[in-house]
Amino acid sequence: xxxxxxxxxxxxxxxxxxxxxxxxxxxxxxxxxxxxxxxxxxxxxxxxxxxxxxxxxxxxxxxxxxxxxxxxxxxxxxxxxxxxxxxxxxxxxxxxxxxxxxxxxxxxxxxxxxxxxxxxxxxxxxxxxxxxxxxxxxxxxxxxxxxxxxxxxxxxxxxxxxxxxxxxxxxxxxxxxxxxxxxxxxxxxxxxxxxxxxxxxxxxxxxxxxxxxxxxxxxxxxxxxxxxxxxxxxxxxxxxxxxxxxxxxxxxxxxxxxxxxxxxxxxxxxxxxxx
Amino acid sequence: xxxxxxxxxxxxxxxxxxxxxxxxxxxxxxxxxxxxxxxxxxxxxxxxxxxxxxxxxxxxxxxxxxxxxxxxxxxxxxxxxxxxxxxxxxxxxxxxxxxxxxxxxxxxxxxxxxxxxxxxxxxxxxxxxxxxxxxxxxxxxxxxxxxxxxxxxxxxxxxxxxxxxxxxxxxxxxxxxxxxxxxxxxxxxxxxxxxxxxxxxxxxxxxxxxxxxxxxxxxxxxxxxxxxxxxxxxxxxxxxxxxxxxxxxxxxxxxxxxxxxxxxxxxxxxxxxxxxxxxxxxxxxxxxxxxxxxxxxxxxxxxxxxxxxxxxxxxxxxxxxxxxxxxxxxxxxxxxxxxxxxxxxxxxxxxxxxxxxxxxxxxxxxxxxxxxxxxxxxxxxxxxxxxxxxxxxxxxxxxxxxxxxxxxxxxxxxxxxxxxxxxxxxxxxxxxxxxxxxxxxxxxxxxxxxxxxxxx
Numbered sequence: 057x058x059x060x061x062x063x064x065x066x067x068x069x070x071x072x073x074x075x076x077x078x079x080x081x082x083x084x085x086x087x088x089x090x091x092x093x094x095x096x097x098x099x100x101x102x103x104x105x106x107x108x109x110x111x112x113x114x115x116x117x118x119x120x121x122x123x124x125x126x127x128x129x130x131x132x133x134x135x136x137x138x139x140x141x142x143x144x145x146x147x148x149x150x151x152x153x154x155x156x157x158x159x160x161x162x163x164x165x166x167x168x169x170x171x172x173x174x175x176x177x178x179x180x181x182x183x184x185x186x187x188x189x190x191x192x193x194x195x196x197x198x199x200x201x202x203x204x205x206x207x208x209x210x211x212x213x214x215x216x217x218x219x220x221x222x223x224x225x226x227x228x229x230x231x232x233x234x235x236x237x238x239x240x241x242x243x244x245x246x247x248x249x250x251x252x253x254x255x256x257x258x259x260x261x262x263x264x265x266x267x268x269x270x271x272x273x274x275x276x277x278x279x280x281x282x283x284x285x286x287x288x289x290x291x292x293x294x295x296x297x298x299x300x301x302x303x304x305x306x307x308x309x310x311x312x313x314x315x316x317x318x319x320x321x322x323x324x325x326x327x328x329x330x331x
Numbered sequence: 332x333x334x335x336x337x338x339x340x341x342x343x344x345x346x347x348x349x350x351x352x353x354x355x356x357x358x359x360x361x362x363x364x365x366x367x368x369x370x371x372x373x374x375x376x377x378x379x380x381x382x383x384x385x386x387x388x389x390x391x392x393x394x395x396x397x398x399x400x401x402x403x404x405x406x407x408x409x410x411x412x413x414x415x416x417x418x419x420x421x422x423x424x425x426x427x428x429x430x431x432x433x434x435x436x437x438x439x440x441x442x443x444x445x446x447x448x449x450x451x452x453x454x455x456x457x458x459x460x461x462x463x464x465x466x467x468x469x470x471x472x473x474x475x476x477x478x479x480x481x482x483x484x485x486x487x488x489x490x491x492x493x494x495x496x497x498x499x500x501x502x503x504x505x506x507x508x509x510x511x512x513x514x515x516x517x518x519x520x521x522x523x524x525x526x527x528x529x530x531x532x533x534x535x536x537x538x539x540x541x542x543x544x545x546x547x548x549x550x551x552x553x554x555x556x557x558x559x560x561x562x563x564x565x566x567x568x569x570x571x572x573x574x575x576x577x578x579x580x581x582x583x584x585x586x587x588x589x590x591x592x593x594x595x596x597x598x599x600x601x602x603x604x605x606x607x608x609x610x611x612x613x614x615x616x617x618x619x620x621x622x623x624x625x626x627x628x629x630x631x632x633x634x635x636x637x638x639x640x641x642x643x644x645x646x647x648x649x650x651x652x653x654x655x656x657x658x659x660x661x662x663x664x665x666x667x668x669x670x671x672x673x674x675x676x677x678x679x680x681x682x683x684x685x686x687x688x689x690x691x692x693x694x695x696x697x698x699x700x701x702x703x704x705x706x707x708x709x710x711x712x713x714x715x716x717x718x719x720x721x722x723x724x725x726x727x728x729x730x731x732x733x734x735x736x737x738x739x740x741x742x743x744x745x746x747x748x749x750x751x752x753x754x755x756x757x758x759x760x761x762x763x764x765x766x767x768x769x770x771x772x773x774x775x776x777x778x779x780x781x782x783x784x785x786x787x
Contacts, residue, residue: 080427089430090602094595101591108584114576119359121559121571121688124462173516180505180512180522194618211618221524221617254618259637259655260502260523261495262620276622277495278638279720279730292731294637296644296654324502325653326511330646 058110065103072096180329181321184217185302191227191251191312192218200310201249204229207268211254214314222322224254224262225302227312228284230271237287244303249312251302252288255323256280258295273299297325356579361562365456368449370586372477374593375442376548379480380541382435389425391417392533394489394526403610411489411614414529418488418609433601439481440606441597443629446474454673454703456690458561460683464674466554471671473547476540478629483536485607485627489529494615495624498523499637506653506660524617564689571782573688623720632710634717636662639738666706697756705749712740 072095079088108114125131191199194211196218204210210227217223232248244250252273256263261277271284272291280295282288288299300322303315321329343349360366393413399406401416402423411419421428450470453459459467482500486493501523504515520527559573568574576582600606612621626634640658644651669676677699678684693700715722716737723730776782 084426086429086433087602089427090433090598090600093430093598094602096595097591097598098595101588101593101595104584104588104591108581108588112580112584114581116574117357117359117577119559119573121573123686124558169517173518173520176512176516176522219616219618222522224618258502259499259659260505261498261624262618264620265622276620276624276720277499278634279734280642290642294640294642294654294658296642324505324655325644325651326505327508327650327653328512329651330649 058106061106062103062111065099065101065106068099069096069103072099179222180323180326182317183322184214184220184223185225185314185317186214187314187316189214189216189314191215191225191304191314194218198311199227201229201247201306201312202310204249206231206248209266209268212251212312222255225251226254226263226266226273227251228266228271228273230284234271234285236285240303241287241301244301244305244315246304246306249306250284251304251312252282252284252299253302253318253322255299256295257290257297257299257323257325258293260324263299356577358556358578359559359573359575360578360582361560361573361575363563365452366560367589368445368452370589371593372442372445372449373548373552374590375438375445375597376477376544377590378438378594378597379435379442382431382438383537383541385431386421386435387537389417389421389428390414390487390533392487392530394529399614406610406613409614412529414487414489415609415614418490422610430598430601433606434597436485436606437597437600437604439484440627440629441593443474443477443481446470446477447629450474451703451707455693455700456561456563457687457696457699458690459674460687461674461678462558462686463554463561464678466551466558467674468671469547469551469554471667473544473551475667476544476547480536480540480544481627481629483532483540486532487529487536488607488609489615490609491612491615491619491621492609492624494524494617495620496626496630497528498617503655503659506656508656511653524615559688561688561690564692568689570686570688623718623724625718625721628714631714631717633659633663633713635713635715635719635737637717638719639713639716639734639741692760694756694760697753697760700756701749701753704752705745708745708748709741712737712744716741 072092076089076092076096079085079092191212192215193199194213196213196215198215199210199212204227206229208229212225212227213220213223228250230248230250234248235242235245235250237245252263254262254264256275256277258275258278258280261275263273263275263280263282265274265276266272266284267274273282273284273288274280275293275295278294280293281291282295282299283291287301290296290298297320300318300320302318304312305315307313339349391413395413396410397413397416399409399411399416399419401407401419403419406419418432421432423429453467453470482496486497501515501519504518505511507514516522518531519525520531560575562568562573562575613619625631636658637655640654642654643657644654646652716734719730719733719737722728723733726733728736
């Protein structure tokens, strides 16, 4: 019986292997290839396992265990050899200098690592937005107010930096007069248009979902939700900071122009971000 | 026969290897299905090395942008990176490329899965006790390396889903106290996203991490070889003796068979169950995100901590503690630390400094089993929470309600499961004493082996 099973297994491997080659040569199909490969491997594997269980003397042997520890003499000989084997001897000062040398070698290792990236400098505090930059779409073309209906959302960039990750922002159009912001924030939201950084203040994902009815922005990564009418204050989820609002104005020709960079760092927080 | 002895003779004349090989072939390995979990992980790793090497022959580790003009028409004419383009090429144009790519991904998922189940077996049967604490630490390191391999690997196609994962990883680095921005810039080569990251992930994925894994795996198995495998406390089992079939031929046949069967299951999965279809996600764009976005399963618990964490981001004396710092760094760090030092904590707590070669049944240590069950429950809740958008859609529950259920479960369920487990294990332990009970003292005898003396 076992002999039949083992033979069947090995024969299955032969057949499936040949079949796989034929399927491949005929143009291939992932499903058939997967099944045939599984049959080829599985037949052989099952054959080996059945063989080992039924057709092979498998005497149960016993082996003595030995304690892992070496003898006490061997241990003390080792520590003697390590510590007092005359390696360092009385030259204590040299031993200290040796340690200093090791520290020097450590510094040698650090230097190439430091070349892996530039110093962050100011780059986390600023984006490509600046006074006078027009708002353009992903394609680099200016966005016109008439093209964005109420309830609409467009991903925008500063002119000349379309697609730049840290400068991505969303232009949203809501009913004029529904904003609940005050001061600068309100003047930066002319005629029902407002622009927020598209980078979630939680983990930096693009906040891509706009719930037009409740006028909330939601991040698909961890579901942080921001109230568009109230300065993108977080209303749900793990984000704790509002999305920075872009100072901008609506020009006479229907385009939008930035009045400066975002007032706060965009994206995920870091320890010295308020510095 | 004579030809084999001739070859052995030739080699032995020059190396004396028979001295090593003969006892190795006769080496005894205890038989139990639960001892095969680590082997399955090992075999997945071997298959990963094989399929991965094959994939490197076609994969292009470059973020350079080019226009897609392959056979997948929905993406025709879009700007993609050379990396994404090469993965599309492997999937649609290299014949049998898709099947090997999918075996590779499935093997990665099963690899980490087998490691985790293996870890559970070691934990719940107390195989980590002296003298095996070192191998526990080593194994935990291997688990971390495997997760690192998984994360770097699924980031390589440079698709929308994996790019979003990299963005989150970048933000987690940013949240490191004081040097976060410096670290993030060093790791990514500048402000996210950068051109260098794909080639850096590639060299990590195909050289550095696999190198460490291979070295670690050899040490891990080498220690099992030297310390000899543990055995269950079945009637007749002794601390001083290991029993089982020998390495050759029985275990070699069985393990080779298991290796091929593991490959068969992975091939079947790869053929019939689609995995990581990057063409449906599309190429990575820094200003787009995929919905829903789920990482591979072993990252799910981290996703869960991020999704359930409160919006807590205090600024104290001008220093901001980023909201992801605690859920993404402190919490996982503490959990991993506890995992790493468990053998030492338990050994110290029990005052147990003896060698153990017979395993404990979960009912023999209700406290440990309860802690393990509670930790497992916690990880399951977190993993489910990492898929709250998918679950919410399936169960048609509002996300906010679902998250509150998860938040309550996170604190209540582990405690409930822990207490229940403790009770059940306590009752079972009292009902059925198995095998020799109580500690024994090992005394070395004149033959160099050792004898057991019961200890009061």
